[in-house]
Amino acid sequence: MGARLLGGTYAQAGGEKAKADVTARAEATSELRVQLLAGNLPIVVGTVGGRPGINIMIDTGTSTSVIDARLAKSLGLELVPGQVQVLNGIFPAPGVWLPDVELGPVHQTKVPGLVGDLSHLKERFGVPVGLIVGLDVLGEFSFRLDYESKTLTFGEVCTDGIAVPVNEDSGFAYVNVEVRKKRLRLLVDTGASTVVLFRERVDPQMEWLIMTKQGGVQGLGARVKAAGNPPWKSVDITFNGNQRRAKSVYLVTNAGQFKDFDGLLAVHSLGFHALSYDHEARVLYLE
Numbered sequence: 001m002g003a004r005l006l007g008g009t010y011a012q013a014g015g016e017k018a019k020a021d022v023t024a025r026a027e028a029t030s031e032l033r034v035q036l037l038a039g040n041l042p043i044v045v046g047t048v049g050g051r052p053g054i055n056i057m058i059d060t061g062t063s064t065s066v067i068d069a070r071l072a073k074s075l076g077l078e079l080v081p082g083q084v085q086v087l088n089g090i091f092p093a094p095g096v097w098l099p100d101v102e103l104g105p106v107h108q109t110k111v112p113g114l115v116g117d118l119s120h121l122k123e124r125f126g127v128p129v130g131l132i133v134g135l136d137v138l139g140e141f142s143f144r145l146d147y148e149s150k151t152l153t154f155g156e157v158c159t160d161g162i163a164v165p166v167n168e169d170s171g172f173a174y175v176n177v178e179v180r181k182k183r184l185r186l187l188v189d190t191g192a193s194t195v196v197l198f199r200e201r202v203d204p205q206m207e208w209l210i211m212t213k214q215g216g217v218q219g220l221g222a223r224v225k226a227a228g229n230p231p232w233k234s235v236d237i238t239f240n241g242n243q244r245r246a247k248s249v250y251l252v253t254n255a256g257q258f259k260d261f262d263g264l265l266a267v268h269s270l271g272f273h274a275l276s277y278d279h280e281a282r283v284l285y286l287e
Helices: 069-074 119-125 204-209
Strands: 004-006 021-024 031-033 035-037 041-048 051-058 065-068 083-086 089-092 095-103 106-116 131-133 143-146 151-154 162-165 174-179 182-189 195-198 213-218 223-228 235-239 242-246 249-252 263-266 274-278 283-286
Touching: 031 041, 065 069, 065 095, 069 106, 095 131, 162 174, 182 195, 213 249
Parallel strands: 051 131, 065 106, 182 263, 195 249
Antiparallel strands: 004 083, 021 106, 031 151, 035 041, 041 051, 041 095, 065 131, 083 089, 095 106, 143 151, 143 274, 162 283, 174 182, 174 235, 195 263, 213 223, 223 249, 235 242, 274 283
16 A cells, blocks of 8 residues: 555654564464455454454555554544655654554554544445554564465465565565566555556656556545556566566556655566565565
8 A cells, every 4th residue: 555654653762663562372363364355455354452353454565554543433542643654645644552453363462553544445345444454563473365265374484486575674575676678666565456656767658658548546545646557558567587467557646755666566466376474584475
């Protein structure tokens, strides 16, 4: 989804970044069933603030958990000032401390997050989503997200595929690709349903030659105007010499002023059938 919390809302004494308290529940199942919204966006069921049965999206494109405003209100969570950096800009956003999040064997308490309007997911897909989490919640556990078997499995993972290290500063994983002979750095984003490129970073001819379809992509709480490729004009994306054909690509203006990547890599839409994460090596693997 490409969302990042900005500012010092969650700074601890000494200026260190706030982290949740992490424990593993030995009695919890190590495999969760996954529902794929539109065939791409992974949803599992977990517990938030002691409330079970909450739909949670797994989104490696967000650095901080996002709780739906209605769920935050019903849990009586206290709001604090915050700021969020998303595709459509940088905006003030209420922050919260989530008392706990449980997801399979993962149990985190005092989870820093922000509050957002996630109602667009229910409106579009018919499924209410109460929380979006990324490696901020899952990063201390190795796991494998399998799009074919529709499972999220915790434990030892396969290290086959394209290795993408997680950046220690941002908490994101960036993969180097080539699009129309232009080298780009894309954020590996399980919360994106289509490939998104910043128009300022691509070959200028790409927009008027290929991206002729006007549309939009859904950001956090707002739809962003975009130019996309028609069905008969696919876009080739090259990884380490291996080429993949993207049927759906959109160009957006970099209103969020992201400097460390050039767009979003939607994992499943490019034909990858699984994503694994090795928490000791801090590396994602695209299979």
